[in-house]
Amino acid sequence: xxxxxxIRAVLAGLGVAAVAGPLGSFVVWxxxxxxxxxxxxxxxxxxxxxxxxxxxIYAGTLLVALAMxxxxxxxxxxxxxxxxxLGVLSHSALAVGLVAISFVPQARSDLSAYLFGDILxxxxxxxxxxxxxxxxxxxxxxxxxxxxxxxxxxxxxAMAAGIDPRVERMILSLALAVVxxxxxxVVGSLLISAMLIVPAAAARGLSRTPERMVGNATxxxxxAVLAGLxxxxxxxxxxxxxxxxxxxxxxxxSQAFRRG
Amino acid sequence: xxxxxxxxxxxxHRPGSHDTVLQGVDFRIEPQEIVTVVGPNGSGKSSLIRxxxxxxxxxxxxxxxxxxxxxGYVPQRVQVDTTIPMTVxxxxxxxxRVSGDVAARVLTHTxxxxxxxxxLTQLSGGQFQRVLLARALLHDPHLLVLDEPxxxxxxxxxxxxxxxxxxxxxxxxxxxxxxxxxxLVVMRASDRVICLNGHVCCEGTPQHVSSAPEYRAxxxxxxxxxxxxxxxxxxxxxxxxxxxxxxxxxxxxx
Numbered sequence: 001x002x003x004x005x006x007i008r009a010v011l012a013g014l015g016v017a018a019v020a021g022p023l024g025s026f027v028v029w030x031x032x033x034x035x036x037x038x039x040x041x042x043x044x045x046x047x048x049x050x051x052x053x054x055x056x057i058y059a060g061t062l063l064v065a066l067a068m069x070x071x072x073x074x075x076x077x078x079x080x081x082x083x084x085x086l087g088v089l090s091h092s093a094l095a096v097g098l099v100a101i102s103f104v105p106q107a108r109s110d111l112s113a114y115l116f117g118d119i120l121x122x123x124x125x126x127x128x129x130x131x132x133x134x135x136x137x138x139x140x141x142x143x144x145x146x147x148x149x150x151x152x153x154x155x156x157x158a159m160a161a162g163i164d165p166r167v168e169r170m171i172l173s174l175a176l177a178v179v180x181x182x183x184x185x186v187v188g189s190l191l192i193s194a195m196l197i198v199p200a201a202a203a204r205g206l207s208r209t210p211e212r213m214v215g216n217a218t219x220x221x222x223x224a225v226l227a228g229l230x231x232x233x234x235x236x237x238x239x240x241x242x243x244x245x246x247x248x249x250x251x252x253x254s255q256a257f258r259r260g
Numbered sequence: 261x262x263x264x265x266x267x268x269x270x271x272x273h274r275p276g277s278h279d280t281v282l283q284g285v286d287f288r289i290e291p292q293e294i295v296t297v298v299g300p301n302g303s304g305k306s307s308l309i310r311x312x313x314x315x316x317x318x319x320x321x322x323x324x325x326x327x328x329x330x331x332g333y334v335p336q337r338v339q340v341d342t343t344i345p346m347t348v349x350x351x352x353x354x355x356x357r358v359s360g361d362v363a364a365r366v367l368t369h370t371x372x373x374x375x376x377x378x379x380l381t382q383l384s385g386g387q388f389q390r391v392l393l394a395r396a397l398l399h400d401p402h403l404l405v406l407d408e409p410x411x412x413x414x415x416x417x418x419x420x421x422x423x424x425x426x427x428x429x430x431x432x433x434x435x436x437x438x439x440x441x442x443x444l445v446v447m448r449a450s451d452r453v454i455c456l457n458g459h460v461c462c463e464g465t466p467q468h469v470s471s472a473p474e475y476r477a478x479x480x481x482x483x484x485x486x487x488x489x490x491x492x493x494x495x496x497x498x499x500x501x502x503x504x505x506x507x508x509x510x511x512x513x514x
Contacts, residue, residue, distance in 0.1 A: 154335070154339075161355045208379065
């Protein structure tokens with residue numbers, strides 16, 4: 001079954017959708033959209049580093065994404081305006097990544113695979129890594145669920161309950177870096193944050209509790225993967241952008257059914 | 261120790277600098293007491309609360325909390341992001357899950373038993389404050405700490421909220437530590453008032469504080485109103501009028 005490239009693509013996409021639901025919900029709740037963007041853009045730099053050192057793409061992007069998350073956390077506590085810091089880091093990371101990758105001859109040719117993903121080229125090893133990473137992130141979020149949620153609702157209330165909001169923030173940064181690394185083959189650096197934000201935003205208006213929102217976001221993301229991949233196969237459109245387009249259409253429809 | 265919380269010589273600096281927010285503050289609260297902290301903006305009221313709860317580092321001094329002390333806390337200006345879908349019922353189960361019975365009990369206690377299924381964002385200001393108070397009452401606290409719990413409420417709402425707090429104290433026996441701007445209502449509802457302005461200006465019974473010159477210097481015309489309240493009350497009891505005018509019980513004045 002795994003011999004079929006389309007089946008592998010579907011399974012890889014569903015693996016990303018499984019983490020995009022819960023993590024994307026936190027990105028929406030904590031207004032981390034731009035933060036997700038800068039971490040994802042840093043992944044291009046990670047690709048350049050991995051290719052230059054002949055290392056695994058996953059390891060390289062994970063390291064650079066972690067470094068980026070750390071840099072943002074440090075700068076944010078220095079009293080800079082957060083959106084400015086993120087604007088600087090996000091676009092710089094993308095630009096530096098693109099410059100760096102131009103020095104790696106073999107990567108120049110398939111640059112768009114890293115920017116927009118190449119889900120149809122996902123192999124068995126990729127699939128195993130994606131699902132292992134997704135399982136790890138889901139276990140982490142499930143373990144910290146009540147704490148993460150309390151810290152997202154209100155940091156003072158969290159502190160009064162003995163929760164350190166800084167620890168929870170670090171955990172989300174770590175989860176985000178892992179998700180960026182494992183989705184780079186699937187949707188690429190430019191569309192990762194779309195996969196996080198669009199399904200969660202669509203689920204927001206349809207959900208009354210955080211848990212329902214996570215469930216709905218995961219369903220929407222999974223449906224977008226299936227719809228996007230089918231469309232891509234029939235219409236010969238690029239797979240990653242087709243998945244995000246499907247999610248965007250669901251978002252548009254969801255706006256008609258908002259429950260406030 | 262009999263006190264629930266006792267602090268000596270609290271000094272707090274603004275984060276990342278050596279500006280002093282609070283200097284040499286002594287504090288204690290006994291079981292079942294209602295203590296209110298008043299003071300102008302920036303006088304360190306919230307910092308005092310957060311130091312007593314152990315949320316901010318101390319530059320000097322120490323805080324002792326009674327062993328096993330359970331605190332129910334309502335922070336200042338709680339804003340719940342509209343991006344998080346959250347029913348009142350679900351909110352009560354954060355971070356510790358509580359049973360439906362317990363949730364219904366605390367909501368009834370604070371007079372908002374009908375809002376359990378509603379979204380936090382759909383509550384009025386008064387309902388939201390009552391939900392926060394209900395949440396603070398979970399797990400049977402010995403002490404309720406409320407930082408400006410009536411902010412954003414209208415005058416009848418404020419009066420009703422203080423009535424509720426007195427009622428809760430009567431029913432649960434919890435002590436109450438509050439920060440407040442509502443001088444007039446505070447003076448009626450508290451056992452003891454602490455007037456703060458970077459240090460303790462004056463403290464004591466509401467009657468004592470409202471006649472203290474330090475208090476009147478800080479609050480000006482508004483203070484006259486609270487003094488009038490007591491003078492009015494004392495029309496029937498003429499013995500103490502003279503005592504109010506010179507502050508002989510002065511704790512910590514400087």
